[in-house]
Amino acid sequence: MAVDLHYTAASAADATYLKLGSTSGAAITIDWGDGSAADVVTPSTSGRTQYNHTYASAGSYTVSLTGATGDVAQLESEHVAGWDFDIAALSGMTGMIKLYLYNSSVSGDIAALSGMTGMDTLYLYNNGSVSGDIAALSGMTVVTTLDLGVTSVSGDIAALSGMTGMINLYLYSSSVSGDIAALSGMTVVNTLNLYNTSVSGDIAVLSGMTGMINLYLGTSVSGDIAALSGMTGMINLYLYNSSVSGDIAALSSMTVVTYLNLVGTSVSGPTAQPESDPLTMTTFTPDTAPSPTAGESGGIGFVVGSCEYAPAGTGGECLFTNLYLAVTRRHTGDAQITVTPYVDGTAKPAVTITLASTGGDTKSEVHEVPLTEPATRIGRHSLRGERFSFAITSASGVPNGALVVEGAELEWEPVRELKEAVVG
Numbered sequence: 001m002a003v004d005l006h007y008t009a010a011s012a013a014d015a016t017y018l019k020l021g022s023t024s025g026a027a028i029t030i031d032w033g034d035g036s037a038a039d040v041v042t043p044s045t046s047g048r049t050q051y052n053h054t055y056a057s058a059g060s061y062t063v064s065l066t067g068a069t070g071d072v073a074q075l076e077s078e079h080v081a082g083w084d085f086d087i088a089a090l091s092g093m094t095g096m097i098k099l100y101l102y103n104s105s106v107s108g109d110i111a112a113l114s115g116m117t118g119m120d121t122l123y124l125y126n127n128g129s130v131s132g133d134i135a136a137l138s139g140m141t142v143v144t145t146l147d148l149g150v151t152s153v154s155g156d157i158a159a160l161s162g163m164t165g166m167i168n169l170y171l172y173s174s175s176v177s178g179d180i181a182a183l184s185g186m187t188v189v190n191t192l193n194l195y196n197t198s199v200s201g202d203i204a205v206l207s208g209m210t211g212m213i214n215l216y217l218g219t220s221v222s223g224d225i226a227a228l229s230g231m232t233g234m235i236n237l238y239l240y241n242s243s244v245s246g247d248i249a250a251l252s253s254m255t256v257v258t259y260l261n262l263v264g265t266s267v268s269g270p271t272a273q274p275e276s277d278p279l280t281m282t283t284f285t286p287d288t289a290p291s292p293t294a295g296e297s298g299g300i301g302f303v304v305g306s307c308e309y310a311p312a313g314t315g316g317e318c319l320f321t322n323l324y325l326a327v328t329r330r331h332t333g334d335a336q337i338t339v340t341p342y343v344d345g346t347a348k349p350a351v352t353i354t355l356a357s358t359g360g361d362t363k364s365e366v367h368e369v370p371l372t373e374p375a376t377r378i379g380r381h382s383l384r385g386e387r388f389s390f391a392i393t394s395a396s397g398v399p400n401g402a403l404v405v406e407g408a409e410l411e412w413e414p415v416r417e418l419k420e421a422v423v424g
Contacts, residue, residue: 001092003065006085007033008105009055016055016082018063019048021074023095028068033061040067048074048098069093076100078123078360079331087130088112100360102126102147102330110153111136121145125170125330125362128152134176135159147362148174149193149328157199158182170328170362172196172216180221181205191364193328194219195238203227203244214364217242225267226250236364238326239265259326259366261409323369323390324409329355330362339369342389 007016020028020043031038032053043049055061065072072093077083078100086108090096094115100123107129113122119140124130125147133155134148141162147170154175160166166186170193177198183189184205191214192206202223206212212231215238222243228234234254241264248262248269323341334357340350351369369390390408 001066001069003069003089003092004085005063005065005083005089007055007061007063007082008084009058009061009082011058012056014055014058014082015052016080017050017052017077019050019074019076019100020072021045021048021098022068022071023073024068024071026068026071028072029064029066031064031066033063034059043072043074048076071095074098074100077104078102079104081105086112087124091115097121099123102362106130108132109136110134110148113137114139116140117142119143123147123330123362124151126150133159138162141165144168146170148176150174156182161185164188167191168362169193171199180217184208187211190214192216193364194221195240215239216364217244224250225262229253232256235259236326236366237261239267241265259324261326263409322371322410325367325369326364326408327367328362328364330358330360331355332360333357337392340391341369341371342391 018030020041022028022043022045025042025045027040027042029038029040030051032055034055034057039051041049041051070093073095074097075090075093076098079102081104083101084105084107087101087106087110088108090099091112095118096116097118098121099113099116099119100121102123103126106124106127109132110124110130111132113119114136117139120143122140122143122145126149128151130148131152131154134153134157135155137146138159142165143163144165145168146163146166147168149170149172151174154177156178157171157176157180158178160169161182164185164187166189168191169183169186169189170191172193172195174197180194180199180201180203183192187208188211189209190211192209192212193214193216195216195218197219200220200222203217203221203225204223204227207227207230210230211233213233214236215228215231215234216236218238218240219242222245225239225244225246225248228237229250232253232255234257236259237251237254237257238259238261240261243266245266248267251257251260323339325339335355336352337355338350338352341348353367353369
């Protein structure tokens with residue numbers, strides 16, 4: 001069975017790769033479509049073997065796989081924009097169990113993958129031209145990791161109800177909808193990201209997911225936050241702008257949590273933190289950075305009105321203390337990003353954050369950027385009308401589009417007065 005893929009080389013010396021795994025290890029011929037000698041390869045039967053190719057000239061190429069293509073069980077080519085084929089080309093590979101096409105340029109209807117009922121791991125994240133009804137994947141009942149974030153996939157999540165072994169489910173910034181109750185059978189899940197979808201319903205149905213460590217539900221969900229009290233290993237909890245309510249005391253058992261965002265909810269109760277005012281969350285990707293204002297090198301901007309809790313007569317003088325970045329990333333090898341804070345368009349000393357390799361897996365985490373160390377980084381400012389913003393640039397090791405800042409939270413405290421904060 002011949003499988004024809006498509007690759008667009010952007011320039012001379014354009015390097016690409018394919019990783020293949022096979023159930024049999026039988027030979028497969030890769031014709032890269034540029035007139036060079038074809039590669040006859042024998043993929044690994046216990047993982048994926050990488051095959052590299054460099055195009056001498058820019059252009060459009062048909063890459064043909066022939067031979068034992070029906071035995072292909074794993075295929076990977078991530079962070080490579082040149083791969084721009086329709087996923088329908090893979091429809092005959094019904095023995096596929098692991099498919100990684102993260103952050104490429106593939107397109108097409110996910111219905112083409114419906115025959116891959118033994119699928120364990122499917123990553124199509126950040127392919128905006130991948131679409132179709134998620135119901136087409138309902139037969140993938142053994143899948144454990146499904147990442148359709150930042151695609152055009154739609155449909156009711158009820159189609160996923162049979163995937164009871166799910167461990168990692170990423171549907172954020174897609175067009176899926178439905179009642180979250182459809183996922184109640186996923187009792188072993190540890191990462192659930194439904195941010196920026198139309199999923200709704202009562203979070204009480206999640207109470208049995210006690211192994212949850214990353215939960216992102218900035219959607220139309222509702223219910224009492226006490227339903228999450230058994231998730232004692234929680235690390236990242238993001239319920240921003242949802243309709244959840246209840247007493248924050250219900251989360252007291254989450255002793256290892258590092259990121260908690262309840263802004264815009266009806267959750268109440270005191271915390272032990274200084275009075276702070278987290279600002280509006282926004283989404284940022286290096287590929288589509290918002291247009292900067294004068295003096296800002298791209299990034300996310302926040303306009304601040306006034307510091308409500310500063311002593312009267314001080315002009316609202318407060319201290320910018322920390323910037324928290326909720327990051328989703330996926331890359332091999334260590335990497336670094338540089339964060340540059342701005343106040344009213346004036347750059348302040350930058351902070352470099354080192355990111356350890358994720359080993360090819362998708363990882364969600366929160367990074368703290370201190371704004372008072374050294375003291376000259378930001379210093380004290382009247383918040384009345386001033387603008388805080390920041391720019392993110394890749395220093396090394398972060399492929400284009402491999403880093404998404406899902407949200408950002410700015411923390412400040414009054415210079416002369418601290419109070420108990422009320423979440424909400």
